[in-house]
Amino acid sequence: MTKYTAVKGMNDCLPPETRKWQALEQLARDTFASYGYSEIRTPIVEKTALFTRSVGETTSIVEKEMYSFVDQGDEALTLRPEGTAPVVRSYIESGMANQHPNAKLYYMGPMFRRERPQKGRYRQFHQIGVEIFGTAAPAADAEMIAMVWDLLDHQLHLPDLALEINSIGCAGCRPEFLRTLETYLASRAEKLCTDCQRRMKKNPMRVLDCKNEKCRELLQDAPSIHEFWCEGCQSHFTEVQAMLKLLHVPYIVNHRIVRGLDYYMRTAFEVITTRLGAQSAVVAGGRYDGLVRQLGGPDVPGVGFAIGEERLMLLLEDAGTLSVKEEQHVCFALLGEAARKALLPVIRELRHHGVSVQWDYEDRSLKAQMKHADKLGAKWVVIVGDEELANKVVQVKTLATGDQETMSIDKLVTYFSEKCS
């Protein structure tokens, strides 16, 4: 028999693990809502050209990591490798860009990149991301960064995180930096790794990001973007930092942050951890003021970030700081047809009051039902046989203690609604 397995680098998420994801996502939703963000949901499949144009033809994502295919109607499509381009596409297409350009949006869901799988790096992974449109003010960058810092540090109590920020310049000042960098790299080309030799021609800034020790040494005296900032970029970065200080967000300036997507300008940042080996970026983002226009919309600025949910989950697992509300199940042991008839309406009412109730479909013996309840992790078992029915009562047994009490059927809804609220 063929054994079907999941696609390499794409993982199932099973219970009880799913409850942790729900808890994390709910926390993110609540946090974003408190800052005035609304949710946006876009399709998982987009036209390939959207990513080629925005993420950039010479980036690793577009060059070799996209799941792209031609559909039956000869359309070139791609499983989204990231969330910003689809959100920008939707922002323009829906008319929001013209009618309500000031928008704060968030999204969560699967992304796809055909990378080499390893701890913290998958081919299907999940991002929780936000985008702010309509403001070029440094305060927007800073408050957005403060929001994600607050989520990770204050609410999730994650240790060993560092926020690194940079400004990667703008269309005005970056070309001169790139020219100087290209000259620097050209004089050392033969000593760089083969990846860097290739990147050097197509996307020289990416060379600065190389993890190869030898390349790092060679690049120690490479020109740095901050030596080339125009006045606008300089003052933007100064103001972002001032605002971060005002908001008590600790940060490190790292001029080597370049980001792997082409749409960024000015602010670029990452939240990194020492606990995930090479996959150190838990959050990454930045400003992309030219992107809306580049994708056919009005000239509206934007800034955003995305959290890698799997990476965050690994850190939370390690730190044990994600609080998931304990599940409170009630199991009903309904012994016989009459008990079912009398109690199923009560079960329905309990569920309407938000109580989680299960009962045994198989109509087995009391012993078997008790065992089943235990397996399900029930906190209480409500036992109803003919004798109880005759007296309009039930036996409520608390599994952890073994305590059992007789209770009137009429009291069940109030009793469990209070216990499980």
Ligand code: HAM
């Ligand atoms: P990115 O740096 O490509 O940026 O990805 C953001 C985060 O997604 C990374 O820091 C990492 O935590 C997670 N991530 C990326 N690739 C993988 C993978 N293969 N497996 C597991 N996790 C991964 C973006 O995607 C931008 N759209 C972020 C953004 C939003 N910029 C502005 N707005």
